[in-house]
Amino acid sequence: xxxxxxxxxxxxxxxxxxxxxxxxxxxxxxxxxxxxxxxxxxxxxxxxxxxxxxxxxxxxxxxxxxxxxxxxxxxxxxxxxxxxxxxxxxxxxxxxxxxxxxxxxxxxxxxxxxxxxxxxxxxxxxxxxxxxxxxxxxxxxxxxxxxxxxxxxxxxxxxxxxxxxxxxxxxxxxxxxxxxxxxxxxxxxxxxxxxxxxxxxxxxxxxxxxxxxxxxxxxxxxxxxxxxxxxxxxxxxxxxxxxxxxxxxxxxxxxxxxxxxxxxxxxxxxxxxxxxxxxxxxxx
Numbered sequence: 001x002x003x004x005x006x007x008x009x010x011x012x013x014x015x016x017x018x019x020x021x022x023x024x025x026x027x028x029x030x031x032x033x034x035x036x037x038x039x040x041x042x043x044x045x046x047x048x049x050x051x052x053x054x055x056x057x058x059x060x061x062x063x064x065x066x067x068x069x070x071x072x073x074x075x076x077x078x079x080x081x082x083x084x085x086x087x088x089x090x091x092x093x094x095x096x097x098x099x100x101x102x103x104x105x106x107x108x109x110x111x112x113x114x115x116x117x118x119x120x121x122x123x124x125x126x127x128x129x130x131x132x133x134x135x136x137x138x139x140x141x142x143x144x145x146x147x148x149x150x151x152x153x154x155x156x157x158x159x160x161x162x163x164x165x166x167x168x169x170x171x172x173x174x175x176x177x178x179x180x181x182x183x184x185x186x187x188x189x190x191x192x193x194x195x196x197x198x199x200x201x202x203x204x205x206x207x208x209x210x211x212x213x214x215x216x217x218x219x220x221x222x223x224x225x226x227x228x229x230x231x232x233x234x235x236x237x238x239x240x241x242x243x244x245x246x247x248x249x250x251x252x253x254x255x256x257x258x259x260x261x262x263x264x265x266x267x268x269x270x271x272x273x274x275x276x277x278x279x280x281x282x283x284x
Contacts, residue, residue, distance in 0.1 A: 005033075006029065006030075006033045007032075007033040007036035007037050007040075008072065009036045009066065009067070009072050010029060010032040010033035010035075010036050010066075012072065013029075013032060013064065013066045014029050014032075016064050016080055016081075017056055017060070017061045017064045019080070020060050020061070020063065020064050020080065020081045021060040022056050022057065022058050022059075022060035022061030022062075022063075022064065023056065023057040023058060023060075023061060024055070024056040024057055024061050025057060027278075027279075028055050028056060028057075028095065028279065030278075031055075031275055031278035031279060032053060032055070032066060032275070034274070034275070034278070035053065035066075035272075035274070035275045036066070038267070038270070038271035038274065039267075039268070039271055042263075042264065042267035042268070042271065043264075044259060044264050044267060044268060045067075045070075045071065046070045046071065046257070047070075047128065047256050047257045047258070047259060047264075047268075048067040048069075048070065048254055048255075048256040048257075049067075049068075049069065049070070049112070049116065049117065049120045049255050049256035049257075050065050050067060050068055050069075050077060050078060050110055050112060050253075050254065050255055050256070051065060051066050051067040051252075051253070051254035051255075051256075052064070052065040052066065052082060052110070052252065052253055052254075053066055053251075053252050053275060054093075054098055054099050054132075054250060054251050054252055054253070055095055055251075055279060056095060057095065058090060058093070059088065059089065059090045059092070059093045059099075060081075062093050062095070062099060063081040063082040063083070063084075063108075064080065064082075065078075065081075065082065065110070067254075068080075069120075070120065070256070070257075075119075077112050077116050077119075077120070078110060078111035078112040078116070079111040081111075082108050082109060082110050082111060083108075083109045083111060084106060084107060084108050084109060085105065085106065085107050085109065086102065086105040086106030086107065087106065088106045088107075088108060092106065095279060095281075096279075096280060096281060097134065097249060097251070097281060098132075098134050098249050098250050098251030098281065099239065099249070099250045099251070100247075100249050100250075101239035101240060101245065101246045101247045101248050101249070101250070102245070102247060103245055103246060103247030104245055105245060106239065106245065107237045107238065107239045107240045107245060107246075108238040108239050108250070108253075109235050109236075109237055110235075110236050110237075110238065110253070110255070111235070112235070112236055112255075113233050113234060113235055113236070114233075114234050114235075114236060115233060117255075120256065120257070126201060126202070126257065126258060127200060127201055127255070127256065127257065127258060128198065128199065128200035128201075128254070128255065128256055128257060128258045128259055129198075129199050129200070129253075129254070129255050130196065130197060130198040130199070130252075130253065130254045130255075130268070131196075131197050131238070131250060131252065131253050132195065132196050132197075132250070132251045132252035132253075132272060132276060133194055133195065133196075133197055133248055133249065133250065133251075134194055134249040134250075134251050134281060134283055135194060135247075135248040135249045194283040195211055195212045195273075195283055196211065196212050196213070196252075196269050196272045196273060196276075197209075197210075197211055198210050198211075198213075198259070198265060198268065198269065200258035200259060200260075201258065202258050202260060208258075208259075208265065210265060210269070212269055212273065213265055213266045213268075213269030213270065213273075236255065238250055238253050251276060251281055252272060252275075252276070
């Protein structure tokens with residue numbers, strides 16, 4: 001594929017990677033371009049506040065997101081590259097596998113705060129979060145999340161907890177207290193699975209959780225006690241949060257508006273799976 005045939009956002013991403021001191025192969029740029037075309041063809045490009053395919057030849061490339069707003073020409077949110085605490089180093093990343101957490105100190109900061117969701121017309125009942133998880137069962141911790149400063153609650157998020165073979169959309173069970181009882185947390189129980197995990201809220205009491213485009217049966221409870229206003233200045237982290245660090249293996253993330261329909265969710269999952277397959281790291 002000649003450079004002029006690249007999707008414009010794939011070409012812009014490549015330029016941003018180089019500007020960040022990274023490098024990327026032609027194969028990967030072509031795969032990113034195909035992903036962009038698939039997202040546009042599905043009519044879901046405007047759903048994304050931020051999306052990172054965690055790819056390229058080095059960590060400097062992997063920290064550069066593909067999307068930073070609902071369009072390439074509109075408002076862009078967060079920094080041009082993700083940052084990290086820990087910090088993550090080059091040894092924690094390879095394109096063949098993804099970005100490896102250590103379970104104790106290393107998390108990826110996508111440099112946007114939870115309050116940004118409201119600017120994007122998202123709030124706690126109108127949003128999606130996704131992650132492509134390549135970890136095997138037995139790797140501890142959620143894939144990403146955010147918590148307030150005292151750790152008494154965790155914000156609406158998506159997590160994978162292999163210790164009890166479960167996944168959740170909403171406040172993490174470990175942090176639920178007060179008016180919600182321990183038996184009424186926002187958990188969707190499932191067999192642990194690697195692959196593309198998508199969680200979203202469409203109303204304060206309704207949502208979706210799926211793996212590789214397939215719905216996971218479960219109850220998503222009311223989130224009225226957990227509005228984003230409480231965490232306006234809290235960063236959204238991947239490979240854990242400010243309170244609970246994960247040792248999982250991450251090879252993509254996104255956040256933004258909900259996909260809303262089954263067709264949109266499946267299109268997103270199909271595009272993501274095709275991209276991971278192109279890089280040889282699909283796990284399904």
